Amino acid sequence: MVKNISRKSWSTITIFVVLALVPPVAHAFDNSFLITMFNRAVIYAVAAVGLDLIIGFGGMVSFGHAAFFGIGAYTAGILGTHAFDGSDFIFGWTGSNDAFVVWPLAMLVAAFFGLIIGLISLRTSGVYFIMITLAFAQLFYFFFVSLSQYGGEDGLSLWDRNAIPGLDLYDRNTFYYLCCAILLAVWFLLSRLVGSRFGRVIIGCKQNERRMRALGYDPLLYKLTAFCISAAIGGLAGALIANHSEFVSPGLLHWSRSGELMVIVILGGLGTLVGPIYGALALFLMEESLVSFTEHWQVILGPVLILVVVFFRGGIVGFLSGAGKATVKSGGDHG
């Protein structure tokens, strides 16, 4: 083995190679459902990698991340609806179907609400933070449930997928590889961010906020920025899932969705950024294989989660890179 590439880097390379191989393998087995399933996992991984930034590095346990996921999805859904029937959305603008308009907007709207939620929530910490983020997600859940203009409880169909000139997003492979590329980009940018001065400050705030303040940093400012970045990524993933399932509903914001995102992060390995990708694949593969056994698959998944939490700390990536090193989360690659 090449000595100067760490095991963690290997696990990153491996997962992206595996992801890239999915479509050819699926075609070889003539099983196109496999691409659809992996595509869902990849989109959830995008949101989970973003969530790992605040939970794993910032120590902000957000139990309401589905709110941003849903906000992003509804941004795509609502703009798409107006673009489809040509009706007014706001100030005479009839929505849009252009991915280069809709996706950044989904991120922006999610980041905006992240800013508001973060401003209030970050005044608290610990359990209060977990609960208040959950409560905000519920608030948005009920908001969309009662938003009868856009389908309310029944949800909203996305009549057209968003368009990118030169790409056919209806093509299964194209859309899949596009989502993988976005995942890679998000992973890369966040890895750079975590290694930067900004990232060090975030990690420092997790370890000892008072000390960071003594060093002259404003922890709230840094944590809020990280929270908004994470929210924006959640919004982007939401816009992708809206395109993937061509349907948005309040179910995307259900509290169990926030739980699922947290499960993905922990299962894969907290504070590793690549871990959530493993976590998403593991969770969806587990779900699919359990569903083929029994419709009551959650009765097995629940105890599996408990076992993972109790005995399998460090998650999949912690296990792959050697159990002992799993606890060294943020020290970089020492070899």
Add this chain to the structure above:
Amino acid sequence: MLLFLEQLLNGLQFGVTLLLMASGLTLIFGIMNLINLAHGSLFMVGAYVGATAIAHGSGFFLGLLAGVGAAAITGMVMEFVIMRRLYRRDHLDQVLATFGLILFFNEMVSIVWGRQPIAMDPPAFLSGTVEFIPGAPYPAFRLAVIATGILVTGFLYFLVMKTRIGMWIRAGASNREMIGALGVNISLLYTLLFGFGAALAGLAGVMAAPFSAVQSGMGENILILTFVVIVIGGIGSIRGAVAGALLIGLTDTLGRVYIPDLMRLWLPPSVADGAGASLASMMIYILMAVVLAFRPRGLFQTHG
């Protein structure tokens, strides 16, 4: 005015149900430093077992006892098998493990009882109404729920603050090793306390069953409200739980009735009804955000 009094009582009754949930949850959190998402599952177990026993002709009190007992036993088993491994873990681990428990219990319930909700009637002797406010007959069962809730909370306060067991519990919360060294079997005590909190959740479940469909996932709706209650009140504080439960119970109930009416004063009825209903369901979360924005550790903060 009479309608208002009636809604006030409804709010109080809902608040009392929340209080039974919240006092157990806040004790477990305050003393064992454990977040238990599966507290709602104990509520559900209580409701299912109680409703089933009553449907099979056990009579109301035996059914109530069955529901409370089933929840207590489930709680103690849960503590013995899983929770005691999590006391020293961080909150994230606790959230995840108990999230796993929720998945397990919800699915288990639909395996045993099926996916159709089951209904439960209030007992015959409480099915009438009482006219204790002249001109406003009020369902006797709802009054009984309010009375039970007040009695149980009073008992709980007495137990924790005035008895020797309560003293051990409070001592264990401030220093677990020390109380163990003094010869108190603290892990048994915690198991019992957990069972007690579970019994309260089961009681809340049986008493809430006639008002709502007994179905898989029913525990989570009330669980999230319970969290709002204890966060508003201040985690670990019984007084805070009382204040929070009443505040949330009244806000939610009165909000659903009056906010649409209020909105009609300014908006056309068609818009007002939709916006009012949506605002009413968001009201308690807005309330929570406002409270935490000014008092980040709740109204009655206990932890420093």
